[in-house]
Amino acid sequence: MQPPATTSLDHFLSGLGAERVWAQVLIRRAGAGFELRHQQDRAADASGLRPVAVAALRRLAEVDGAGGFRPHHTAPSLVSGWVCAVADAHGLKEALDQLYPGTMDDWAALVLGTARPTDFASVAARQMGRAKGLQTLRGRPLLATISAACSAASCLKHRRWNAADVPMDDGFGKSGIPCLEPCPLFLGFARSCAGADATPIVETAFTPQELGTLAAALRHALEHPPAGIRTGDWSAPLHARRLTRMLELHAELWSRASEPAGEEQ
Ligand code: SF4
Incomplete structure (x- = not known):
């Protein structure tokens, strides 16, 4: 209250x-x-x-x-x-x-002390219909979702709500305004991520050099966002939150990228 x-x-x-x-x-x-x-x-x-x-x-x-x-x-x-x-x-x-x-x-x-921050699991448990997919979001995919949506680049509120296996927000670069529960924008993005995560994956393989190209392309797109993408348009492949989540979620993969030595002309 x-x-x-x-x-x-x-x-x-x-x-x-x-x-x-x-x-x-x-x-x-x-x-x-x-x-x-x-x-x-x-x-x-x-x-x-x-x-x-x-x-x-x-x-x-x-x-x-x-x-x-x-x-x-x-x-x-x-x-x-x-x-x-x-x-x-x-x-x-x-x-x-x-x-x-x-x-x-x-x-x-x-x-x-008249209000306390909530936790993600209780918010997910209240969802109905297709939004119930939120309940499957946990661990690293949830951490990547929060990192993408709640970073200082996206929001100046200091996240005070918590989620299992996700570190608390240290408040770096944030304001003194607390975020007591996941906002509708976050929940919309999280629902989109949970839905995408539930689709069959495409098995593939890349050389370390190709991985380097992919990671560089993702970072370039993040640093040079195309104009006209609406904040809530999660269907846009180059949406900054989607790019950030992909970089975060597959950090271990990008760390295996490398350039072959001795190929400069
Ligand atoms: S849940 Fe929404 S308001 Fe809260 S920190 Fe994340 S983006 Fe900001």
């Missing part, structure tokens, strides 16, 4: 100090109110930033720098170049709920 908003807010304010970064947003006290801006704009003159009203923050958070839909609020892709002034503490809560819905309440609930 989440604490009342005033409790979350009071607790948040008590630890705020002169400023605080919340995911990618820098919050500063400004007289009786607060100022919010992207942390990349920390040193920018406010007159050079676009003023945005609290009511417009949700729309701002829905679109990435390329104009694409941004379904995951804690993805590290919030646009910069704006500033939002709020008059009081309740305005601050409203602003953060527009940018990062529910995160202040989750943080306070965890700190105050």
Whole structure:
């Protein structure tokens, strides 16, 4: 159960100090109110930033720098170049709920002990229909799925829910916002992975050199993502989460890649 908003807010304010970064947003006290801006704009003159009203923050958070839909609020892709002034503490809560819905309440609930992180097995056990496939995801395939979906490159929440045989998130590169249970985006990706893992495998063999080419191609595609792949389009072969999972899941295979010596011309 989440604490009342005033409790979350009071607790948040008590630890705020002169400023605080919340995911990618820098919050500063400004007289009786607060100022919010992207942390990349920390040193920018406010007159050079676009003023945005609290009511417009949700729309701002829905679109990435390329104009694409941004379904995951804690993805590290919030646009910069704006500033939002709020008059009081309740305005601050409203602003953060527009940018990062529910995160202040989750943080306070965890700190105050009124909520506890869940575990993957209990979430998988609640799934119905085809989603029951999640229950087959465990061990290394689950670890690779989590590494691909919940890394700092994809999400700034600090994963606090756990899964059997999967190390806890060390929080490196993450924000102070806790993730108390697998989000819908993660579950969608995990369902897709479980479904793919259940299909018959293709027996094949590669030379070490061919493995090197394959691994290099995967890394190249990850570093140069094609435009236009939607975040939740798990059917896209070059989706960054699919590439990351494949590199992670078959790490032992890639480690056997090699180049024959003495073939340079
Ligand atoms: S489940 Fe993973 S991707 Fe989803 S909010 Fe939590 S840490 Fe982020």
